[in-house]
Amino acid sequence: MNKTSKKNAVRPYTVMCTDIYLLLILIVFPLYYADGYFHLPEKKAMFWTVSTLVYIIVCMVGVVITAFSMRENWSMENLKKNITMTDMFMFGFLISNLIALAISNDVSGSWIGAGARYYGARVLLLVCVSYFLISRYAWLNQVFIIAFLIGGNGVCLLATLDYFGMDVLGINQQMQQWDWLIFISTIGNANTCASYVCMAAAGAMVYFCVAKGLKAKIFAGISIMNCAAALVTARSDSAFVGIAVVLLVLAVLAVINKIDIKDFVLMLGLLDAGLLVLFILRKRFVKYLILESFDSGIPEVLNQPLLLGIVFIIIMLGYAGIRYTAQKHIKINKNTKIGLTVVVGIIVAVVAVVAVVAANKFNIIEIFKSGMGISESNTPGSRSYIFLRTLQAYGKLPFINKVFGCGQASISGVLSRYFGEELSAAGIGINSAHNNILDYLIITGLFGVVCYLGAIICSIKHAFAVLKENKYALILGGIVIAYFSQGLFNIEQAITTPVFWLILACCEAIYRQSKVEQDV
Secondary structure, three states: OOHHHHHHHHOHHHHHHHHHHHHHHHHHHHHHHHHHHHOOHHHOOHHHHHHHHHHHHHHHHHHHHHHHHOHHHOOHHHHHHOOOHHHHHHHHHHHHHHHHHHHOOOHHHHHHOOHHHOOOHHHHHHHHHHHHHHHHHOOOOHHHHHHHHHHHHHHHHHHHHHHOOOOOOOOHHHOOHHHHHHHHHOOOOHHHHHHHHHHHHHHHHHHHHHOOOHHHHHHHHHHHHHHHHHHHHOOOOHHHHHHHHHHHHHHHHHHOOOOOHHHHHHHHHHHHHHHHHHHHHHHHOHHHOOOHHHOOOHHHHOOOHHHHHHHHHHHHHHHHHHHHHHHOOOOOOHHHHHHHHHHHHHHHHHHHHHHHHHHHHOOHHHHHHHHOOOOOOOOOOOHHHHHHHHHHHHHHOOHHHHHHOOOOOOHHHHHHHHHHHHHHHHOOOOOOOOOHHHHHHHHOHHHHHHHHHHHHHHHHHHHHHOOOOOOHHHHHHHHHHHHHHHOOOOOOOOOOHHHHHHHHHHHHHHHHHHHHHHHO
16 A cells, blocks of 8 residues: 555545645635626635635544544544644634634624725634644645646736736626725735735746646746736735745755756746736737836836846856756866856856946835835835834733734724824824734734744744655745745735635645655
């Protein structure tokens, strides 16, 4: 009996339930970004709650069946052995949400959700419970990665088409005005789209770097170009933060020979090519481009064909050089190493000079600060203003709220309590700190933030710990890194938050899977 069949023989029912659920969510749920096509989009946010609740009920039956079939293995020693640090932090996060809900001044609002985000403690509690099931019973393989990328690519394509003002199904015009406003302010806004695009782009880039078969490379390459176009059309600079961090991680892995440097360089070329293709499309469909005025920040900087073309040529020359060296099996002696070091040093120096000149010419630093909403004067409404006021509001909270938070519906209420007159004078309302850590600092307190960060750090650590045993671990770890990084300048919503926690659970599942395969 092989490893997989042995695993399925031990816990068939629970594994089957979890696999079907994951495939459904990873393919279908991201496409609800387009639920403006289906009318009454506020009801679509309930999809996660209902589907997860059904899954948990069905899967818990499987857990009971599995547990009783293995009751001879019950022991405190086995229980302790099966608990990881990620589990402990996730359990702490679950407890922090329950305490925050209990002491909230608006229990009803905290349970249902606040403002434009449409999720409350009910969703986060279901997320936590489903984490424990998925992390133990999912048996991940390539199918799940492809399912996630299919869903993510669907979002990327819809974002690009929407950018050009194209109503794909021809029914958007039938939407009621109120439905359209809800769609734009929640599921269809730039922040939500940018979160999905960031996750899909990160997954595609890492998948390209670890995939071995030609079909997988082609699929990943197309995904990279599709995501590159959506990165610009999403009109949100936060997505680029996540992608930049993942690129840095991949560069380090390429240098230390954990991934093939040829794949990494070629992936960069495909990413650049996607931006060039978008520029061509922009010129071709310029008369249909109704959202041009909304472009700002990094996306606008990347709409420089000459700069993109030069970068593409440099990348392809580097790729050709690496391929030639590998094919000719050129032996590098001491003198050659010294020469190569000098050449690489010169190239790096030239690239640095070009980068500085480009930064000055296009005023990239100021554009980035503007796109990210960073203002040295803390202009009301800017992210720097929101960050500062959120920290100041946290400092004014009672001790119990500092530790355990104020509940899901609390951010707008807390800020209004301490800075109501200032916000009213500026004519703005704030229901998110636009920073996941600061959001949870108010929502779940310091205890919840520590658990939140601990779960993320441990899941990434576990994903990277099994790179040799399972190449898909790097893909999932890259997605977590990308989403968390962009979340430092973005807002979590009902359509993106659950998928992020699903990916987190998948990281833990792959870690457990590798441990089981090692023990068999």
